[in-house]
Amino acid sequence: MTALERLGWKRLLNWALAFVGVLLAGLGPVIFSAFFAHTILTQVFWLGIAACSLIFLSAYVGMVSLAQVSMYGIAGFVLGNTVTQGQVKGLHLGYDPWVGILITIAVTTVIGLLLGAISSRSAGIYFLMITLAFAVLANTFFGQVTVLSGFSGIGNIQSFTPGFLGNPAENPNRLYYLAFVVSIVVYVLCRYLTRTPFGLTLQGIRDDPVRMGSLGFNVPLHRSIAFGFAAFLASIAGILFVWWNGQIAPGSIDLSAVIDLLVVAVIGGLFRLEGAWLGALVFVVISNYVRSVPGLGHIGITAERYHTVIGVIFLVIVLLSPGGLLGIWEWLQNQLDRAVLRPAVARPAPAEGPEP
Amino acid sequence: MVTPPIALGRRARLEPSSLLRRAPAALVVAASVFVLVWVLFWAPKTNYGPAIDDPSDFFKTFLDSITFAGVLFVIASGFTLIFGLMRAVNMAHGSLYLLGGYIAFEIQQKLVGGSAGGFGLVGSQVSMWDWVVPAIVAFACMAVIGLVMQQGFLRWTQGQDLRQALITIAISIILADQMNKHWPLQETVTWPGRIDTFVSIGSVKYNGARLFMLGCAVVIGLALWAWLQKTKMGMIIRAGVDDRQMVSALGVNIQLAFAIAFLVGAGLAGFGGAMGGAQFNLAPGLDGQWLLNSLIVVIIGGMGSLGGAAIGATLYGFVSQFSAAYLPTTSDNCCTEYSIIFTFALLVAVLAARPHGLFGRPA
Numbered sequence: 090m091t092a093l094e095r096l097g098w099k100r101l102l103n104w105a106l107a108f109v110g111v112l113l114a115g116l117g118p119v120i121f122s123a124f125f126a127h128t129i130l131t132q133v134f135w136l137g138i139a140a141c142s143l144i145f146l147s148a149y150v151g152m153v154s155l156a157q158v159s160m161y162g163i164a165g166f167v168l169g170n171t172v173t174q175g176q177v178k179g180l181h182l183g184y185d186p187w188v189g190i191l192i193t194i195a196v197t198t199v200i201g202l203l204l205g206a207i208s209s210r211s212a213g214i215y216f217l218m219i220t221l222a223f224a225v226l227a228n229t230f231f232g233q234v235t236v237l238s239g240f241s242g243i244g245n246i247q248s249f250t251p252g253f254l255g256n257p258a259e260n261p262n263r264l265y266y267l268a269f270v271v272s273i274v275v276y277v278l279c280r281y282l283t284r285t286p287f288g289l290t291l292q293g294i295r296d297d298p299v300r301m302g303s304l305g306f307n308v309p310l311h312r313s314i315a316f317g318f319a320a321f322l323a324s325i326a327g328i329l330f331v332w333w334n335g336q337i338a339p340g341s342i343d344l345s346a347v348i349d350l351l352v353v354a355v356i357g358g359l360f361r362l363e364g365a366w367l368g369a370l371v372f373v374v375i376s377n378y379v380r381s382v383p384g385l386g387h388i389g390i391t392a393e394r395y396h397t398v399i400g401v402i403f404l405v406i407v408l409l410s411p412g413g414l415l416g417i418w419e420w421l422q423n424q425l426d427r428a429v430l431r432p433a434v435a436r437p438a439p440a441e442g443p444e445p
Numbered sequence: 446m447v448t449p450p451i452a453l454g455r456r457a458r459l460e461p462s463s464l465l466r467r468a469p470a471a472l473v474v475a476a477s478v479f480v481l482v483w484v485l486f487w488a489p490k491t492n493y494g495p496a497i498d499d500p501s502d503f504f505k506t507f508l509d510s511i512t513f514a515g516v517l518f519v520i521a522s523g524f525t526l527i528f529g530l531m532r533a534v535n536m537a538h539g540s541l542y543l544l545g546g547y548i549a550f551e552i553q554q555k556l557v558g559g560s561a562g563g564f565g566l567v568g569s570q571v572s573m574w575d576w577v578v579p580a581i582v583a584f585a586c587m588a589v590i591g592l593v594m595q596q597g598f599l600r601w602t603q604g605q606d607l608r609q610a611l612i613t614i615a616i617s618i619i620l621a622d623q624m625n626k627h628w629p630l631q632e633t634v635t636w637p638g639r640i641d642t643f644v645s646i647g648s649v650k651y652n653g654a655r656l657f658m659l660g661c662a663v664v665i666g667l668a669l670w671a672w673l674q675k676t677k678m679g680m681i682i683r684a685g686v687d688d689r690q691m692v693s694a695l696g697v698n699i700q701l702a703f704a705i706a707f708l709v710g711a712g713l714a715g716f717g718g719a720m721g722g723a724q725f726n727l728a729p730g731l732d733g734q735w736l737l738n739s740l741i742v743v744i745i746g747g748m749g750s751l752g753g754a755a756i757g758a759t760l761y762g763f764v765s766q767f768s769a770a771y772l773p774t775t776s777d778n779c780c781t782e783y784s785i786i787f788t789f790a791l792l793v794a795v796l797a798a799r800p801h802g803l804f805g806r807p808a
Binding site for chain 1 (some may be wrong): 532534598605606607608610611612614615616617618619621622623626730733734736737740741743744748783784785786788789792793796797800801
């Protein structure tokens with residue numbers, strides 16, 4: 090029995106692709122242009138972490154949260170308020186960056202737990218709406234409250250980073266590799282968590298909350314903790330985001346940003362953690378390069394109108410494949426498997442991901 | 446007969462937990478009493494001061510609240526109608542509102558522009574029909590768009606509520622971007638001069654247009670109520686809300702009822718756009734704001750309940766207007782920065798007590 094047969098070619102292929110992807114990303118600054126590596130790929134990394142927090146909730150707890158953007162926004166505002174010095178807006182406490190990071194992660198996680206406690210008794214579409222309302226309220230809150238931010242937000246956060254990172258504007262490679270490594274750690278952590286008893290309980294709750302409740306599991310508590318964990322992931326994304334972006338303003342977490350993150354998650358696939366980074370890559374590339382696609386200009390799609398393109402892609406993916414690009418990929422593999430490689434063997438229908 | 450000891454024990458154990466269960470209710474009552482005392486007798490460092498010293502401004506804020514609640518109700522009732530029957534959350538509701546407003550704006554420009562030359566209209570140029578016709582056209586256009594959305598995308602994804610929400614979000618992204626292209630600047634529908642005047646109520650002069658909006662909301666609310674409660678179609682819709690499959694098994698064409706409910710719900714968003722576009726304004730990004738408003742109203746009131754939408758709109762209207770007027774000012778010139786917190790607190794309080802809203806039932 091060869092290795093191919095033992096593991097199955099699909100698994101080998103996916104491992105190979107993942108290896109190539111990680112290798113390319115690891116060599117990113119060497120093989121890609123500076124713009125592609127530092128602007129696009131670094132954004133893919135932090136956006137992927139944020140999307141990963143959304144996908145973790147939707148894939149393993151069955152809750153689609155639109156509050157993840159607010160979570161990384163809150164993290165950004167907390168970091169901006171604690172570490173910066175001598176600015177007009179915000180509290181500019183001027184703490185040590187490491188203290189600021191700890192406070193940021195703690196505050197965001199606690200807010201996530203609280204919001205989880207409020208909304209965890211409402212599942213499904215109610216949960217989606219409550220988190221959406223929270224997201225828009227958080228945006229308005231930071232716009233109104235000038236003590237913390239105000240409309241124009243907090244700038245120059247790049248100058249207050251930990252020593253090993255330096256100023257990301259001057260040393261973009263360090264931020265690139267930090268975001269890259271953190272992405273991998275977040276992915277592994279999520280994968281690990283889903284195999285712990287806690288993660289298995291979450292999946293039980295996703296599939297049948299009533300049964301899990303009658304088995305004695307505290308469903309709202311588990312959901313709240315899962316939401317807190319997702320907020321923790323989002324806070325990491327938020328820290329990377331403000332270092333990458335240099336500033337945070339309410340405009341960064343408005344409704345369109347909320348929907349962008351949802352689009353990222355849906356394009357990649359709401360039921361697979363890897364989809365987070367794939368979706369982020371597709372989204373960021375489209376939003377940066379749509380202007381250079383020939384022919385689009387003739388039908389009225391210009392660089393400013395990339396949201397129409399994104400919207401159409403989003404619509405097509407939702408209509409055709411609820412599992413996103415990864416869902417399509419899996420379907421293709423199965424078709425190939427059935428049609429070419431093992432036509433004679435009658436195979437049971439492949440297990441689908443959970444229906445949305 | 447001696448009472449069994451178990452019953453005694455259960456009773457004894459119930460005491461503290463029932464007290465605990467009443468704690469949130471007591472908290473809500475205490476908070477309400479505090480707010481009432483604050484607004485009526487205390488209110489230091491606010492724009493108006495306590496209501497007993499300045500009853501006319503209090504009355505104005507009261508009218509502001511209830512008229513704002515009127516617009517909220519018109520828009521949110523469409524949202525809740527669609528959800529109630531189809532369990533479909535129409536995330537494009539805010540976009541339909543904004544597009545309806547823009548269409549009313551364009552029609553009004555065409556109607557009036559012939560005689561007055563177009564650009565910034567003033568109320569005296571606008572007759573009653575120059576508002577009513579655009580509003581009806583906005584209703585009709587949005588009803589058609591809603592119908593297309595329902596037939597084209599939502600009909601065959603029935604029961605997959607998350608997927609439907611995602612589909613409507615995709616539609617709202619496309620609509621928002623295209624509206625941004627055609628109307629990049631702020632626009633305003635103009636109220637007819639006849640109603641945009643000050644009306645005296647007792648000693649208070651109040652904006653007639655806002656009262657007109659309230660009137661519209663009341664008429665629409667009553668019409669919806671009569672339609673749902675007194676007509677055969679309303680009966681089918683109500684039955685469909687309770688048990689869709691049973692109704693269709695009885696030979697009723699439930700798809701027709703769905704289509705009509707979506708038509709009316711989307712149309713109400715367009716009509717609301719004509720009202721809101723005249724009273725407030727129309728600008729890119731307001732679609733999200735009004736989607737949020739509808740969401741808050743129905744989350745408070747309970748999805749799918751018309752009465753819930755009315756109560757939710759009233760609560761939200763009062764909390765948002767009063768917190769803006771009666772919180773201590775945080776800067777020298779005007780206003781408070783913290784009114785948004787009270788909207789959120791209202792939402793949290795309702796959800797903590799009733800996860801499905803005041804009048805909502807689990808799906």
